[in-house]
Amino acid sequence: MLRCHTPPQCRPAVGAGAVLMRRREMAARCCAAPRVSGVEAASAVEGGGGEKRTTTMAERLRMGSLLEDGLSYKESFIVRCYEVGINKTATVETIANLLQEVGCNHAQSVGFSTDGFATTTTMRKLGLIWVTNRMHIEIYKYPAWGDVVEIETWCQEDGRIGTRRDWILKDLANGEVIGRATSKWVMMNQNTRRLQRVSDEVRDEVFVHCPKTPRLAFPEENNGSLKKIPILTDPAQHSRLGLVPRRADLDMNQHVNNVTYIGWVLESIPQDIIDSHELQTITLDYRRECQHDDIVDSLTYIEEGEEKSSNGSAFAAPHPEEQRQFLHCLRFAGNGDEINRGRTVWRKLAR
Amino acid sequence: MAGSLAASAFFPGPGSSPAASARSSMNATGELPDNLSVRGIVAKPNPPPASMQVKAQAQTLPKVNGTKVNLKTVNPDMEETVPHSAPKTFYNQLPDWSMLLAAITTIFLAAEKQWTLLDWKPKKPDMLVDTFGFGSIIQDGMVFRQNFMIRSYEIGADRTASIETLMNHLQETALNHVRTAGLLGDGFGATPEMSKRNLIWVVSKIQLLVEQYPAWGETVQVDTWVAAAGKNGMRRDWHVRDYYSGRTILRATSVWVMMHKKTRRLSKMPDEVRAEIGPYFNDCSAITEEQSEKLAKTGNKVGDDATEQFIRKGLTPRWGDLDVNQHVNNVKYIGWILEVSAPISVLEKHELASMTLDYRKECGRDSVLQSLTTVSGECTSIGTDKQASSIQCDHLLQLESGADIVKARTQWRPKRPHTTAGNA
Numbered sequence: 042m043l044r045c046h047t048p049p050q051c052r053p054a055v056g057a058g059a060v061l062m063r064r065r066e067m068a069a070r071c072c073a074a075p076r077v078s079g080v081e082a083a084s085a086v087e088g089g090g091g092e093k094r095t096t097t098m099a100e101r102l103r104m105g106s107l108l109e110d111g112l113s114y115k116e117s118f119i120v121r122c123y124e125v126g127i128n129k130t131a132t133v134e135t136i137a138n139l140l141q142e143v144g145c146n147h148a149q150s151v152g153f154s155t156d157g158f159a160t161t162t163t164m165r166k167l168g169l170i171w172v173t174n175r176m177h178i179e180i181y182k183y184p185a186w187g188d189v190v191e192i193e194t195w196c197q198e199d200g201r202i203g204t205r206r207d208w209i210l211k212d213l214a215n216g217e218v219i220g221r222a223t224s225k226w227v228m229m230n231q232n233t234r235r236l237q238r239v240s241d242e243v244r245d246e247v248f249v250h251c252p253k254t255p256r257l258a259f260p261e262e263n264n265g266s267l268k269k270i271p272i273l274t275d276p277a278q279h280s281r282l283g284l285v286p287r288r289a290d291l292d293m294n295q296h297v298n299n300v301t302y303i304g305w306v307l308e309s310i311p312q313d314i315i316d317s318h319e320l321q322t323i324t325l326d327y328r329r330e331c332q333h334d335d336i337v338d339s340l341t342y343i344e345e346g347e348e349k350s351s352n353g354s355a356f357a358a359p360h361p362e363e364q365r366q367f368l369h370c371l372r373f374a375g376n377g378d379e380i381n382r383g384r385t386v387w388r389k390l391a392r
Numbered sequence: 393m394a395g396s397l398a399a400s401a402f403f404p405g406p407g408s409s410p411a412a413s414a415r416s417s418m419n420a421t422g423e424l425p426d427n428l429s430v431r432g433i434v435a436k437p438n439p440p441p442a443s444m445q446v447k448a449q450a451q452t453l454p455k456v457n458g459t460k461v462n463l464k465t466v467n468p469d470m471e472e473t474v475p476h477s478a479p480k481t482f483y484n485q486l487p488d489w490s491m492l493l494a495a496i497t498t499i500f501l502a503a504e505k506q507w508t509l510l511d512w513k514p515k516k517p518d519m520l521v522d523t524f525g526f527g528s529i530i531q532d533g534m535v536f537r538q539n540f541m542i543r544s545y546e547i548g549a550d551r552t553a554s555i556e557t558l559m560n561h562l563q564e565t566a567l568n569h570v571r572t573a574g575l576l577g578d579g580f581g582a583t584p585e586m587s588k589r590n591l592i593w594v595v596s597k598i599q600l601l602v603e604q605y606p607a608w609g610e611t612v613q614v615d616t617w618v619a620a621a622g623k624n625g626m627r628r629d630w631h632v633r634d635y636y637s638g639r640t641i642l643r644a645t646s647v648w649v650m651m652h653k654k655t656r657r658l659s660k661m662p663d664e665v666r667a668e669i670g671p672y673f674n675d676c677s678a679i680t681e682e683q684s685e686k687l688a689k690t691g692n693k694v695g696d697d698a699t700e701q702f703i704r705k706g707l708t709p710r711w712g713d714l715d716v717n718q719h720v721n722n723v724k725y726i727g728w729i730l731e732v733s734a735p736i737s738v739l740e741k742h743e744l745a746s747m748t749l750d751y752r753k754e755c756g757r758d759s760v761l762q763s764l765t766t767v768s769g770e771c772t773s774i775g776t777d778k779q780a781s782s783i784q785c786d787h788l789l790q791l792e793s794g795a796d797i798v799k800a801r802t803q804w805r806p807k808r809p810h811t812t813a814g815n816a
Contacts, residue, residue, distance in 0.1 A: 127711070142545060288727070308711070
């Protein structure tokens with residue numbers, strides 16, 4: 042059984058007032074975020090002492106909130122019709138967008154910057170930003186149009202130089218875990234573009250909001266999120282060349298959005314796999330950034346002879362024979378420098 | 393069933409402890425259900441007043457997903473009934489307001505969570521808070537309304553929602569309207585009577601007028617309705633407003649024709665289909681006739697007063713661009729059109745004020761397209777602002793092999809500073 046964070050015991054009633062104070066405090070921090078402007082509607086609850094506790098409409102509409110202990114954040118989303126792909130289920134890009142969205146909202150709700158960089162005060166002083174190093178997503182059951190997905194996310198330290206953010210996705214209707222994801226981030230100096238250690242100052246700012254004991258979305262040993270992706274030198278079996286960023290692929294900082302890379306990786310998967318299989322796992326190692334004028338080649342290599350299934354955890358695909366596994370490389374068309382490396386695992390669709 | 397589970401989780405019988413009831417309602421992963429652990433506060437054992445319990449169960453309806461789900465603020469009701477159940481002496485202290493607050497919050501939050509999964513008949517339709525975004529039919533069935541919060545990945549470099557995001561919302565509300573009205577046949581484009589006859593709706597024209605672009609985190613309210621378009625077509629209009637201020641964000645109108653799925657030929661509207669959708673026809677217009685003509689005027693020709701032409705070739709759909717029929721989603725065309733509409737220096741300073749799209753032909757995964765744009769300088773802009781430096785463009789998206797896919801005309805105005813909802 043997957044061991045997740047055990048929530049604290051229910052507080053005794055005496056503490057109820059204190060807990061509510063905490064929620065009020067968190068709501069206030071959300072309100073302070075510049076983007077939540079406008080009218081704050083009075084919430085359902087009014088204290089008798091004349092104090093108005095406000096939940097902003099935005100907060101309630103977003104249905105996202107820090108969990109009681111403040112260490113993780115949960116939000117729910119309905120899958121919209123245009124987020125659904127050829128299989129009538131949400132695309133993996135949709136899922137990745139939602140993971141990004143909930144990560145963003147979490148960072149905001151604990152007071153990180155809202156400029157898209159999610160930085161702390163010290164980081165901004167020193168010109169430091171977070172950069173994604175690796176992204177690993179596993180999806181066991183894709184949600185369909187109209188389904189509600191509940192995503193919980195938290196972050197924590199990862200060694201000396203980085204941080205990790207984990208997610209668990211559940212189908213809100215039945216509480217079933219439909220996916221898990223984890224990502225690694227490192228700090229980089231915005232100007233020199235060099236990596237930097239997480240200093241104690243920053244650590245204090247960031248990790249006060251994180252679980253103190255490690256909590257992993259992938260706690261099992263030797264799980265897919267830890268597997269290395271080798272350098273690929275042989276000629277690729279499949280490729281799609283000349284991919285170009287669209288305007289919509291650029292994020293607020295004029296770099297190609299992390300999620301676009303997933304789309305590019307999928308571009309060079311052969312049609313017969315897309316028609317007969319469903320993406321179960323994708324791992325991406327980010328190496329270089331890409332901008333509007335770049336041209337990208339997407340290469341796919343069949344990965345053979347690897348241990349195909351995870352070690353019997355409850356979430357693995359049933360039989361290795363029904364799985365296909367590929368390694369990927371995204372590189373600049375011009376000089377061949379690597380942008381991303383990836384691995385995908387596909388399971389056969391039950392058609 | 394869901395409702396009673398909630399009721400039992402929150403109103404444990406006398407003598408039972410929160411832990412006991414939590415154990416009984418633990419879910420598969422061994423975690424305590426959210427409603428207990430997360431909120432942390434459970435009304436101590438005491439059967440709820442009859443009025444509360446009846447209330448919770450009254451809302452239990454079989455449907456979980458889909459039809460007519462919406463939420464309302466329950467403030468007035470909650471505040472009426474709960475005081476009657478003010479905790480008496482089950483805490484070893486005098487009842488104080490923080491306890492009351494705790495009880496109210498817990499009940500409200502738990503109930504809210506359950507209500508999102510149940511059908512819910514609105515008592516005050518105009519004050520609906522569409523928390524989960526299912527949307528609802530208002531005005532006696534003539535209009536469908538749904539709210540969207542602008543997400544972080546839906547905005548462009550200038551932090552406002554892209555036009556594709558707005559159009560995606562329009563598409564979503566259209567489908568939800570049809571679904572909520574019980575008129576969703578197979579797939580996304582047909583009513584049951586249409587599906588029987590292999591007919592689908594195909595968009596032929598869309599016009600939009602944007603007044604302001606919403607920013608990240610803002611909430612928009614989309615109203616949509618349908619009307620007749622000639623004898624055999626259908627018109628669907630939208631009016632999008634900022635949720636808080638009520639200011640108009642955009643207005644749009646679209647014309648749809650009926651086509652046979654297999655032969656791809658246009659079809660007349662069968663009487664049975666007219667019977668299905670006729671009752672929903674609402675004569676309102678989001679964009680008036682004169683505005684419509686002005687938007688579309690000077691026709692299709694790439695005129696001689698054209699100043700600059702741009703072309704972008706080799707556009708191909710990605711997997712994510714395809715809908716369930718493996719055709720390129722309508723909204724993606726707009727992305728391609730705008731890719732090449734004008735030099736970046738121009739686009740950075742201007743925003744799309746209006747767009748008219750004529751859909752000619754569909755394209756699929758293997759299509760290779762090119763996008764041509766003719767920029768024709770200044771013109772008097774539409775709308776209330778009289779800005780000198782508006783720009784007008786004619787666009788053509790076609791297969792490299794020649795067939796036209798979409799023809800469009802856009803008008804751009806200098807970017808305005810974004811006013812937040814509060815200032816409006």
